[in-house]
Amino acid sequence: MTKKSVCIIIPAYNEEKSISSVISSIRKISRRYDVIVINDGSDDKTKEVTEQTGTGILNLSFNLGIGGAVQTGLKYALAKDYDIAVQVDADGQHDPRHIPQLIADLDSGTDMVIGSRFINKTNYKASFLRRLGITIFSNLILFTCGKKIFDSTSGYRVFNKKTIAFLVRNYPIDFPEPESIVKLLRNGFVIKETPVEMNRRATGESSVTPLKALYFMASISVAILIESMKKY
Template sequence: MKVLVIIPAYNEEATIRNTVLNLQRTCPYDYIVVNDGSADRTGDILDEHGFHHLDLPVNLGIGGAMQTGYRYALEHGYDYAIQLDADGQHDPNDLETLVTEIMQSGYDMVIGSRFVEKTNYEGSLFRRLGILYFCYLLYLACGVKITDPTSGYRIVNRRVIREFARDYPIDYPEVEVIARLAKKGYKIKEVKVEMNARQGGRSSITPLKSLYYMTKVTFTSLIRAMF
């Protein structure tokens, strides 16, 4: 069994060092940081500490960075791939929970959820309403019940790695890939994980981008439900 942790990173100079060091302390699996054309010192920090990474020459967005990681996983024969955010929100202590669940359940994707059971997560009302909106959208469009569809903390098996290496949404992919997989009959489930607040830096998702995100995902999810 080979497991790869993929860490997409764009302008995460404030957090990338601690994120990778915490992962190295707690995780027995391989990892790769995909430096997504960062304009700050993210690339320098990765070089200085000898962290395993790939450098993209331009910013492709989270979708392009993750597809790069999935292609790397496919080419190097990994059985499972896990997405882990560079900003420190995802607790590496939950990695084993994700790995154990996907191996024992035989599911194709296991999502780390803040809501499938009670956790310590506290988010803004706007963020919680947005998540609830996508929960209902996925259920109406695809018939799947997912409590935390925007969670990026997720593991997939080799079948899905092959799918994602070939085709992956360009931006804001979390909800859209669930719709894609559900439409194709892949099995998806959730497990409880704890998530932290961003450990430094600034989120690239502005209110305007959030509106674009909701509109885009709504459109693509409905299209996939009809065809």
């Protein structure tokens, strides 16, 4: 069997401090992976720092948000005919050491693998609100799609070719992580979760205040319900 080609998609918005260490730790895992950084209209030196590492980069003219950035990477992967695409955050919270395991778990019967913080007990300590939100989303997805997804907000994901082609055509933009799960499940795609450790953000502070968190929770819940009512 020939080895499958792998494209690692890193959406980055103002991540000049962490992007190069993320890229070099991926390189340490394997040289076989092609890395593409999606610079989502950053105001800082994300573009220059990435170019210094010699990594492929796609520069969006303005900030599209995480959904639009990831979709750009998927479009790239589709155009270059990659077998597998891996989405990794640029802020260093996804440990690249899990990538080989995540790819291995993408067997012939699976369309997407999610790196999940909550399948096994891990050291990841999420805030109370975040855990509450994730429990609510998890149950909403169970209710609308009949499948338990523990970590629906994780952006650590592996896609096969079929999933890439599907998401290039319809990728949700506002809350892409949970919405895309509903979209994929409703269209008969098979999703699997693999336990991963996640680091706390390496640099920068999360900008989410408790009030914002509640607001996000409500809008994501509504988005999941709306997504599950859409016609295809």
